[in-house]
Amino acid sequence: MSDHFEKVKIQLQQIKASREAVETEAAAEEEQLSPASVSPVTADVSFADRKSGGRSRSKTRSKADGQTQQVSDLIKPDPLGLCRVCNEPDLQIIGTGRILRGNTATNGHVESCQTQRDGKCERHGKEDGSKVAKKRRPVTVDISKAKTSLVALKLSIRQLKWKEFPMGRRTACDIYWHGVSFHDNENIVSGQVNKFPGMIEMLRKINLSRAVRTMQELFPEEYNFYPRSWILPEEYQLFSTQIRLLKDNDSTLKPTFIVKPDSGSQGDGIYLIRDPADLRVISGSQIKQAVVQEYIQKPLLIDKLKFDIRLYVLVRSLEPLEVYIAKEGLSRFCTEPYQEPCQKNLSHVFMHLTNYSLNVHSGNFVHSDSCSTGSKRTFSSVLYRLASKGLDIKKVWSDVIALVIKTVIALVPELKVYYQADIPPGKPGPSCFQILGFDILLMKNLKPVLLEVNANPSMRIEHEQEVSPGVFEYVPSPVDEEVKVGVIRDTLRLMDPARRKQHVMTNTGGSSSEEAIVVKAETLDKEGLADSLPSLCLKEVFPKYTKQFNYLRVVERIAGIFLRFLGVKGTMRLGPTSFRTFIRNCKLSNSSFSMASVDILYIDITRRWAGMLPESREAGMCLQAFIEAFFYLAARRYKDLPLREQVLSMLEVCEGSLEGQGHEKPRPHRSHTNTIPTSAHSSAPTTLNSPALTRRHKDHRQHQTLQPSAKGNTDN
Ligand code: ADP
Secondary structure (H helix, E strand, C coil): CHHHHHHHHHHHHHHHHHHHHHHHHHHHHHHHCCHHHHCCCCHHHCCCCCCCCCCCCCCCCCCCCCCCCCHHHHCCCCCCCCCCCCCCCCCCCCCCCCCCCCCECCCCCECCCCCEECCEECCCCCECHHHHCCCCCCCEEEEEECHHHHHHHHHHHHHHCCEEECCCCCCCCCEEEECCCHHHCCCCCCCEECCCCCHHHHCCHHHHHHHHHHHHHHCCCCCCCCCCEEEECCCHHHHHHHHHHHHHHCCCCCCCEEEEECCCCCCCCCEEECCHHHCCEECCCEECCEEEEECCCCECEECCEEEEEEEEEEEEECCCCEEEEECCCEEEECCCCCCCCCCCCCCCHHHHCCCHHHHCCCCCCCCCCCCCCCCEEEHHHHHHHHHHCCCCHHHHHHHHHHHHHHHHHHHHHHHHHHHHHHCCCCCCCCEECEEEEEEEEEECCCCEEEEEEECCCCCCCEEEEEEECCEEEEEECHHHHHHHHHHHHHHHHHHCHHHHHHHHHHHHCCCCHHHHHHHHHHHHHHHHHHCCCCCCCEEEEECCCHHHHHHHCHHHHHHHHHHHHCCCCCCCCECHHHHHHHHHHCCCCECCECHHHHHHHHHHHHHHHHHHCCCCCCCCECHHHHHHHHHHHHHHHCCCCCHHHHHHHHHHHHHHHHHHCCCCCCCCCCCCCCCCCHHHHCCCCCCCCCHHHHHHHHHHHHHHHHHHHHHCCCCC
């Protein structure tokens, strides 16, 4: 009897405790759900300022008459049943996210369901998916730092029926949406953040050029989608000499170069030159930190205008590498007919630069509600035009996918170093994902060229318009909304913690990550349909195409070794002792390469890189310097092999040695092989005109001359 009484008492206590827990959770949520947090658009993100007088360039405006345009206004279904954006008969272009008649648009409004009220489609009488779907706790998103992506983000969250926290939340959120960097909110210890540490730094023009260049040294043919570039001021002499030689050899050559300030964006500070002597100098004789790049003289034109493509790419995870590409992108058009560069037209920015931020100030800029006309169009409408001329758009699309994957592969090694510095393994921290903006130019022969990658692509879906002289207002931009809301919403869908959990479970369930992800993607698509959401507008490209691209992940393996020897968490530089330990553990020193030589190599390379990275406060050997040392050691050891084979052979030696010493060999990528595809074999291992190679060859000579004196050094 007393036993029974005890049991009942415990049960009652348990029920009470669980009820209290639920109530506390609910109270915490309530606390954050102030009326402001649930209103679709708060005053600070209203688009229109239609009655505001006078010119104000403030980015956040509220309506003068106090009426706030509701987000729902922006997703009004078109009464004619046509896509509100396109207003034209639809055509599907395979491989893009083009909207199909009667299907769902990439931004999520259902075109065939013209009247939707209260979650019900009146025509079909079908319940909105959210009511059909299993009820579960809504995903929570901290949007307090979303900045200019706020409007598109709120629309996306609304479509997903998730919960937003505009002022942040005392308890943890599932997802944190930052407008600028990983550090916008400090001290996040769980959940997921939409920025990677170090992404901004990696995508500055100089660092991107360096990362791609390292890959060009190993895989010149695979990475020829990036124009030849020189880093200023350090390579000014090299640039001058190479151009002089080029012109001396062929006096008919009239190359043009584009100079881009390192930290510039939106076309700021960019100019064209035809001779190194035309480089602008700042204070005294200093040349600003910049990249000078071969100018692509024959771009593909539409309506006689130069244009570029903005594609949105989601890096969903670094380990394992997961990359998605948005099936729809934007094409930004110049506003002055294109002519090949000549001395007279070099300064015509509306002819040569496709930046929206510049061209919008041209009198010729056309704001259009259609996605296939105007100065900003959808990428699919451009593909449609090309297809109608009989051009092979399938090839364009697959070349673009290859360019994206290869670029991400070039960025990953250094991103991993940044990642471990901010979120060391074992320390509680969030996981990261990020939407990147790839700017791509199509050449006349349809070959895509990478111009740059933006860490913070604009996610604005409104634009500023002069409604009467001197009076500006923010008005919705249908083309931007069409593309960007889909990208944000589907990024969120892919980052849904429930799906991530399912993904992890699938992965640990014995199947390979590639297979698991393919299965998961299919499930997601089906789930999307069940939710009345359109199928994902983000297409998985990695690990889907692992087999085709994994052989390129050589530098990542070098970064893996670098990370093992970094030692102290939070650092990104290798100290001299760690470098020695690396040499010792990998058994790289011998009678002809003493530890004294190792020290000299370390000092020499580290010092030079410190000169090239003047802003860095941390001392020691950075990853790029380590890669240079690794290449040097490989070249020394395997003199007769081409560079790529040298490096691969060295990797085998190092990874083999570390494995033997209890260091875990990096998990081999499933289809990783050192066998290079036939096309890659045919490529020359070096190009004579690569500035990087000239630098490294020069360096090798330097180290070799250092060698004899090093022998006399007894420091061991
Ligand atoms: P920003 O970050 O300032 O926009 P970009 O590298 O994107 O710098 O260059 C701005 C614009 O200049 C591009 O949108 C493109 O129109 C043009 N551009 C850039 N690089 C080249 C190039 N190598 N050849 C031809 N045009 C280029």
